[in-house]
Amino acid sequence: MEIEDPRPIPEPVVLPPPKTEPAWDRAAVAEMELALRVRKLDLWYGAKQALFGIDLDVPKNTVMSLIGPSGCGKSTLLRSLNRMNDLIDGVRIQGQVLLGDQDLYDPKVDVIELRKRMGMVFQKSNPFPKSIYENVAYGLRIHGVKDTRVLDETVERSLVGAGLWDEVKDRLKDSALGLSGGQQQRLCIARALAVKPEVILMDEPCSALDPIATGRVEELIFELKKDFTIVIVTHNMQQAARVSDFTGFFWLGKLIEVGLTKQLFTNPTQRTTEDYITGRFG
Amino acid sequence: MTERHFDTELKCMKDGLMAMAIQVEEMIDLAIVVITKQSDAQAEQVVELDRIVDAQEVRLDCACIDLLGLRAPFATDLRFLAGCLKIIPQLERIGDHCKNIGRRGLILNRQAQVLNPDYFEKMGQAVCGMVCDSVEAFLKGDVDLANRVIKADDLVDELHHQIFGELLRQMIKDPLCIERASHLIIVNKDFERIADHATNICEEVLYILEGVNVKHPYLHQDPHD
Numbered sequence: 276m277e278i279e280d281p282r283p284i285p286e287p288v289v290l291p292p293p294k295t296e297p298a299w300d301r302a303a304v305a306e307m308e309l310a311l312r313v314r315k316l317d318l319w320y321g322a323k324q325a326l327f328g329i330d331l332d333v334p335k336n337t338v339m340s341l342i343g344p345s346g347c348g349k350s351t352l353l354r355s356l357n358r359m360n361d362l363i364d365g366v367r368i369q370g371q372v373l374l375g376d377q378d379l380y381d382p383k384v385d386v387i388e389l390r391k392r393m394g395m396v397f398q399k400s401n402p403f404p405k406s407i408y409e410n411v412a413y414g415l416r417i418h419g420v421k422d423t424r425v426l427d428e429t430v431e432r433s434l435v436g437a438g439l440w441d442e443v444k445d446r447l448k449d450s451a452l453g454l455s456g457g458q459q460q461r462l463c464i465a466r467a468l469a470v471k472p473e474v475i476l477m478d479e480p481c482s483a484l485d486p487i488a489t490g491r492v493e494e495l496i497f498e499l500k501k502d503f504t505i506v507i508v509t510h511n512m513q514q515a516a517r518v519s520d521f522t523g524f525f526w527l528g529k530l531i532e533v534g535l536t537k538q539l540f541t542n543p544t545q546r547t548t549e550d551y552i553t554g555r556f557g
Numbered sequence: 558m559t560e561r562h563f564d565t566e567l568k569c570m571k572d573g574l575m576a577m578a579i580q581v582e583e584m585i586d587l588a589i590v591v592i593t594k595q596s597d598a599q600a601e602q603v604v605e606l607d608r609i610v611d612a613q614e615v616r617l618d619c620a621c622i623d624l625l626g627l628r629a630p631f632a633t634d635l636r637f638l639a640g641c642l643k644i645i646p647q648l649e650r651i652g653d654h655c656k657n658i659g660r661r662g663l664i665l666n667r668q669a670q671v672l673n674p675d676y677f678e679k680m681g682q683a684v685c686g687m688v689c690d691s692v693e694a695f696l697k698g699d700v701d702l703a704n705r706v707i708k709a710d711d712l713v714d715e716l717h718h719q720i721f722g723e724l725l726r727q728m729i730k731d732p733l734c735i736e737r738a739s740h741l742i743i744v745n746k747d748f749e750r751i752a753d754h755a756t757n758i759c760e761e762v763l764y765i766l767e768g769v770n771v772k773h774p775y776l777h778q779d780p781h782d
């Protein structure tokens with residue numbers, strides 16, 4: 276005798292298609308608009324070659340971390356992106372750095388204008404010995420802006436953008452040198468934001484900060500990428516893993532591997548990358 | 558290549574997992590004896606050993622979390638520890654199944670055999686072989702062996718169906734054996750689940766070694782194929 280099951284037959288469950296790829300798969304990345312392209316970039320300090328044929332794409336509104344041991348060329352590349360190496364004697368560069376469609380090493384490029392489009396934040400915060408307000412307004416003033424209303428608005432917007440406004444709004448005329456290390460670094464970020472750059476370059480921006488100040492800057496980076504493209508050099512691999520969408524690993528002047536951060540830190544394709552990020556050398 | 562203290566810690570983790578696996582393999586051997594030879598002594602022993610395996614699980618879990626938290630590993634180290642964290646409960650569940658077989662054995666040993674012991678001998682050996690091989694694949698980092706274990710699960714499934722069919726025939730033939738046969742159906746399922754856990758271990762081994770998630774192959778197939 277067959278016993279009938281009294282329960283109603285449930286409707287078949289339609290499962291969503293499985294997500295076997297990371298949120299950004301390779302095809303999606305390939306279609307992203309690029310903010311910055313580096314093509315076959317070689318760089319020499321005198322007779323010593325420091326960068327070898329670097330090819331790097333930085334998609335717009337993303338964070339790209341550059342990691343690698345000291346002396347591997349990551350800061351050299353970062354400085355090449357806004358032509359800061361021009362200031363060093365004996366530097367020779369071949370190849371292209373394209374911001375949008377403009378080759379930054381085209382002799383016609385106005386370097387001052389370029390640095391407005393490519394803001395930079397350094398390892399050690401370097402506020403000018405001026406007031407908080409004047410530090411942020413400085414970039415606009417040297418570009419000839421005199422309108423107080425524009426300056427006030429820009430200072431406020433930049434300090435808000437750098438997450439510093441609430442902490443300093445009542446003492447804008449105080450010296451910037453009176454701020455804490457973390458506040459000074461965020462002031463430098465606000466100073467970079469004031470001139471509305473397209474790309475922000477950060478050279479170990481948190482290496483001199485305590486964990487709380489580091490956390491604030493990292494949160495800020497996350498917010499900033501909505502409006503800017505960020506390239507950050509860091510020795511802190513946890514930081515690279517936390518803040519960046521893409522990571523490039525440098526070794527001996529070569530870009531060994533570049534890819535999605537989650538891919539590179541869980542399953543790198545190159546043995547050298549694996550050995551470095553697991554602390555087997557470096 | 559830099560010598561890392563972390564490597565010593567990872568080796569300790571591997572050794573701990575090996576010790577747990579040896580204990581579990583011993584439990585499977587005992588479970589086979591319990592069912593095929595109707596041995597009470599072995600049944601009690603296997604139930605007792607489960608406590609040791611449980612304690613090993615807790616200790617290794619803690620050690621794994623400590624290493625993940627303190628070392629914040631990347632790449633192979635991360636995959637190794639993530640894999641360990643998933644292999645440990647698989648071994649613990651194998652221990653549980655053996656304990657369940659032991660407990661059921663204590664009931665069955667007081668009754669006449671329903672099934673030719675050769676069936677469970679064959680099933681037990683196949684399952685035990687899978688578990689041993691899965692542990693070896695983990696310890697030696699052997700991709701081929703891990704893949705072979707995953708394939709071997711089909712044989713155990715086949716044996717599981719055979720034994721189930723045989724027990725069903727016995728019950729139809731002699732309704733008085735229904736209680737004993739019902740216990741054996743559950744024992745049969747316990748063995749089959751142990752093989753599943755060995756398969757799961759090998760899937761983790763493949764993730765550790767190759768960084769590829771091979772679980773649920775149907776998810777990676779085009780549904781229209």
